[in-house]
Amino acid sequence: xxxxxxxxxxxxxxxxxxxxxxxxxxxxxxxxxxxxxxxxxxxxxxxxxxxxxxxxxxxxxxxxxxxxxxxxxxxxxxxxxxxxxxxxxxxxxxxxxxxxxxxxxxxxxxxx
Amino acid sequence: xxxxxxxxxxxxxxxxxxxxxxxxxxxxxxxxxxxxxxxxxxxxxxxxxxxxxxxxxxxxxxxxxxxxxxxxxxxxxxxxxxxxxxxxxxxxxxxxxxxxxxxxxxxxxxxxxx
Numbered sequence: 343x344x345x346x347x348x349x350x351x352x353x354x355x356x357x358x359x360x361x362x363x364x365x366x367x368x369x370x371x372x373x374x375x376x377x378x379x380x381x382x383x384x385x386x387x388x389x390x391x392x393x394x395x396x397x398x399x400x401x402x403x404x405x406x407x408x409x410x411x412x413x414x415x416x417x418x419x420x421x422x423x424x425x426x427x428x429x430x431x432x433x434x435x436x437x438x439x440x441x442x443x444x445x446x447x448x449x450x451x452x453x454x
Numbered sequence: 455x456x457x458x459x460x461x462x463x464x465x466x467x468x469x470x471x472x473x474x475x476x477x478x479x480x481x482x483x484x485x486x487x488x489x490x491x492x493x494x495x496x497x498x499x500x501x502x503x504x505x506x507x508x509x510x511x512x513x514x515x516x517x518x519x520x521x522x523x524x525x526x527x528x529x530x531x532x533x534x535x536x537x538x539x540x541x542x543x544x545x546x547x548x549x550x551x552x553x554x555x556x557x558x559x560x561x562x563x564x565x566x567x568x
Binding site: 387433443444 | 560
């Protein structure tokens, strides 16, 4: 079956530090890959997506590249802010299947 | 576009009682999903609808769980004879036709079974 593995947290960084959150997946075929963010007290929000190999998803300074050869979709940001403190979830979905499979989430805390 | 809404936001119930949650998707979104999330884990898929048709149910959805979307708009998730293990956040999401992977989540209903 499909599965997603994220690096364990929590991750604590100082403001303006570089962020990487690792995500690897197992799936048959060619899934679409996503990063969701959950701010304290709020629902999940789609942060970025990539639907085929070598695609780069980007949004709000975050980036992730769909690497089929390493089955990875690592999230990166060059300079984090305190407002980026949240839980980040990596997920996959078979195109048009709809339902998503999520990782367990990585909690990011950014200190001023 | 007011987003996906869920009601209630919190529910505390005693073991053995029945509970029902409601989800209102973004209007004109034809797909609606239910997920369950426990502390420290990612959301787990329960079931989804395309319009009023329930197309898939997870093995997690025991016989005590039932979901409906009678007119293809709002949906309800009912849990009968609740157990303490049912305590979780129940999330609803919807997605538009042609972009089914683009799921918009509601704030969730937190269920506590005492």
